[in-house]
Amino acid sequence: MDKFIIRVPASSANIGPGFDVLGIGLDLFLTLEVAVDSSLSTTDSANCLLSYEGDGSENVPLESGKNLITKTALFVLRCNGVAEFPKVTQVHVINPIPLGRGLGSSGAAVVAGVLLANAVGKLGFSKQRCLDYCLMIERHPDNITAAMMGGFVGSYLRELTPRETALVHQPLSDMLAPHGTTDKAPLNIGTHVKYNWNPAIKCIAIIPQFEVATSDSRRVLPAEYSKQDVIFNLQRLAVLTTAVGAAQPDPQLIYNSMQDKLHQPYRKSLIPGLTEILSGFTPQTHEGLLGICLSGAGPTILCLATENFDQIAEAIIERFKQEKVECVWKLLQPAQNGATVEHL
Numbered sequence: 001m002d003k004f005i006i007r008v009p010a011s012s013a014n015i016g017p018g019f020d021v022l023g024i025g026l027d028l029f030l031t032l033e034v035a036v037d038s039s040l041s042t043t044d045s046a047n048c049l050l051s052y053e054g055d056g057s058e059n060v061p062l063e064s065g066k067n068l069i070t071k072t073a074l075f076v077l078r079c080n081g082v083a084e085f086p087k088v089t090q091v092h093v094i095n096p097i098p099l100g101r102g103l104g105s106s107g108a109a110v111v112a113g114v115l116l117a118n119a120v121g122k123l124g125f126s127k128q129r130c131l132d133y134c135l136m137i138e139r140h141p142d143n144i145t146a147a148m149m150g151g152f153v154g155s156y157l158r159e160l161t162p163r164e165t166a167l168v169h170q171p172l173s174d175m176l177a178p179h180g181t182t183d184k185a186p187l188n189i190g191t192h193v194k195y196n197w198n199p200a201i202k203c204i205a206i207i208p209q210f211e212v213a214t215s216d217s218r219r220v221l222p223a224e225y226s227k228q229d230v231i232f233n234l235q236r237l238a239v240l241t242t243a244v245g246a247a248q249p250d251p252q253l254i255y256n257s258m259q260d261k262l263h264q265p266y267r268k269s270l271i272p273g274l275t276e277i278l279s280g281f282t283p284q285t286h287e288g289l290l291g292i293c294l295s296g297a298g299p300t301i302l303c304l305a306t307e308n309f310d311q312i313a314e315a316i317i318e319r320f321k322q323e324k325v326e327c328v329w330k331l332l333q334p335a336q337n338g339a340t341v342e343h344l
């Protein structure tokens with residue numbers, strides 16, 4: 001019997017100005033307990049025995065061809081000449097990452113699925129090669145790279161040839177369907193760097209109790225931006241990536257360099273109180289606060305802070321209450337190692 005555990009961190013993408021570029025892997029782990037055991041039986045069409053606990057347990061499908069984790073794994077297996085899971089692949093999912101809140105649940109599910117295929121199919125892929133398959137499915141690299149590689153990362157996608165573009169830009173539903181593509185992923189789609197992070201900086205996630213699908217939150221963005229707004233973000237992005245690694249974090253520098261004009265202003269229609277919260281919480285109003293932004297596509301608010309975590313979180317929760325939005329909060333830290341596969 002082959003047994004292993006896959007752990008994939010949650011992530012917060014964008015960090016203000018780094019839309020589709022920056023991400024932080026966070027220490028909240030999607031966990032898959034996997035056993036390949038021929039003595040088990042299953043009615044699943046692809047030999048999987050899937051069980052699930054945690055966030056999403058009421059709605060997440062347990063058929064391997066429908067669940068995002070296992071259908072990703074089946075897609076990767078199929079692209080590499082393997083039609084189904086080895087008989088019988090038992091997968092128990094433990095998911096503490098809230099779905100549809102901007103903490104990278106789908107990115108983590110996709111990373112877990114690719115690592116699952118790599119392990120059960122004995123494909124021998126490096127993490128970098130696994131990223132190629134992940135980036136065929138979730139096409140903004142920020143969450144995926146942070147979840148796979150860990151830490152505070154910046155990434156970009158290579159320009160693809162027309163043939164590669166046609167392969168990567170197929171509708172997801174076609175690609176992941178049982179009779180979808182069997183072509184291997186293009187090589188080295190994504191490139192990333194890891195930035196320094198001062199460990200005194202913690203991440204406060206204030207998580208509203210409603211979901212915003214990333215697809216909806218991308219739909220409200222404009223097709224084009226002004227030169228002025230693009231330059232605004234690029235200038236801040238360049239400063240932020242170094243500012244959070246400094247030995248003495250400078251609150252005003254970090255706060256200013258987390259400002260954004262490319263996505264947050266457009267997402268206010270989906271998140272009550274967003275504009276007021278982003279502008280109302282500053283290093284001056286709240287000691288210990290370094291910066292504040294929308295986490296990923298929202299609705300979670302991410303604060304970087306060095307102290308007074310409870311006070312900052314409770315004050316934002318109170319502000320959300322004025323909008324009749326209930327929240328929970330978590331104090332998180334960068335997960336520096338990213339995704340891991342531990343053979344037992």
Ligand SMILES: Nc1ncnc2c1ncn2[C@@H]1O[C@H](COP(=O)(O)OP(=O)(O)O)[C@@H](O)[C@H]1O
Pocket residue numbers: 030056060067068069093095098099100101102103104105106107109212213214215296297
């Ligand atoms: N652990 C999981 N297992 C199965 N599906 C998942 C899992 N995590 C996320 N998903 C799928 O991804 C969707 C959320 O993705 P998305 O809208 O991108 O939000 P998020 O910001 O959480 O990544 C869920 O509604 C679900 O369909």
Ligand SMILES: N[C@@H](CCOP(=O)(O)O)C(=O)O
Pocket residue numbers: 011012013014019020021101102103104105106107140142143214217218263295296297298
């Ligand atoms: N750059 C993306 C990030 C989406 O992150 P998620 O955690 O909400 O899936 C975006 O801002 O759309």
